[in-house]
Amino acid sequence: MRRATSLSQSTWIALADPTRRSILERLSRGEARVTEIARPYSMSLNAVSKHIRVLERARLIRRRRAGREHFLSFNPDPLTSAAAWIEAQRSLWMSRLDALDALLQSEDAAAAKTSKRKDKSR
Amino acid sequence: MNPQPQKAIVQVTRKFSASAERVFDAWLDPSTVGRWLFATPTGKMVKVKIDARVGGSYLIVEQRDGIDVEHIGEYQEMDRPHRLVFTLNVPRYSEENTKVTVEIRALDSGCELTLTHEGVLPDYVASTTSGWNSILNQLAATL
Numbered sequence: 001m002r003r004a005t006s007l008s009q010s011t012w013i014a015l016a017d018p019t020r021r022s023i024l025e026r027l028s029r030g031e032a033r034v035t036e037i038a039r040p041y042s043m044s045l046n047a048v049s050k051h052i053r054v055l056e057r058a059r060l061i062r063r064r065r066a067g068r069e070h071f072l073s074f075n076p077d078p079l080t081s082a083a084a085w086i087e088a089q090r091s092l093w094m095s096r097l098d099a100l101d102a103l104l105q106s107e108d109a110a111a112a113k114t115s116k117r118k119d120k121s122r
Numbered sequence: 123m124n125p126q127p128q129k130a131i132v133q134v135t136r137k138f139s140a141s142a143e144r145v146f147d148a149w150l151d152p153s154t155v156g157r158w159l160f161a162t163p164t165g166k167m168v169k170v171k172i173d174a175r176v177g178g179s180y181l182i183v184e185q186r187d188g189i190d191v192e193h194i195g196e197y198q199e200m201d202r203p204h205r206l207v208f209t210l211n212v213p214r215y216s217e218e219n220t221k222v223t224v225e226i227r228a229l230d231s232g233c234e235l236t237l238t239h240e241g242v243l244p245d246y247v248a249s250t251t252s253g254w255n256s257i258l259n260q261l262a263a264t265l
Contacts (some may be wrong), residue, residue, distance in 0.1 A: 086131075104138065
């Protein structure tokens with residue numbers, strides 16, 4: 001789950017569907033027409049187009065127009081660069097929380113020393 | 123081609139041996155905040171101003187390599203010791219206003235903090251074309 005939550009939301013939504021993942025797998029083998037993409041699926045062209053739009057919004061698919069033909073290709077950038085950036089942000093926050101924990105523990109240690117001293121002076 | 127800013131969510135969870143109240147207060151007490159929140163090992167904290175109320179703002183400035191780096195934002199929700207929501211903007215690095223949600227859950231001993239930072243992927247995030255397949259496969263395994 002860690003890995004999953006560290007992708008951006010739109011990427012995550014786009015990938016959270018097996019049909020869309022299989023479309024990406026097809027496109028990762030090379031550029032294809034919308035009709036070619038739709039062929040193996042039992043759903044309507046319209047339904048496949050909806051999946052394609054979700055993937056386009058997440059920038060996982062690029063569209064190239066040649067006359068009346070639309071060609072689609074896979075864009076892996078959001079998967080790699082977003083994931084890497086988010087990992088870096090996660091570790092930044094983690095190091096801040098580590099610093100907070102260290103600070104609180106040092107306060108505890110100092111307080112324990114002070115109370116010990118008080119006990120001795122009593 | 124200038125694509126829409128892409129949203130990004132960063133989430134971390136960490137346990138603390140200190141109580142939920144102490145961990146919560148550490149986010150708002152000026153004398154504590156400056157010692158950890160946006161502090162870097164080589165930086166020098168120069169200003170911590172905190173108006174700890176919903177609608178109140180904060181300003182935390184750390185000097186890094188001679189440059190003042192400002193962290194500014196506004197508190198949106200405050201429910202001690204459970205929940206704190208604030209905006210975060212670091213003008214030096216980005217114009218984007220991001221949102222940080224801190225949720226603290228008391229445990230039998232200490233507490234567990236979950237931080238969610240909702241922001242936008244910066245333009246400088248470099249693109250690379252390798253390694254996507256393993257990421258895709260890992261995702262498939264977790265879905």
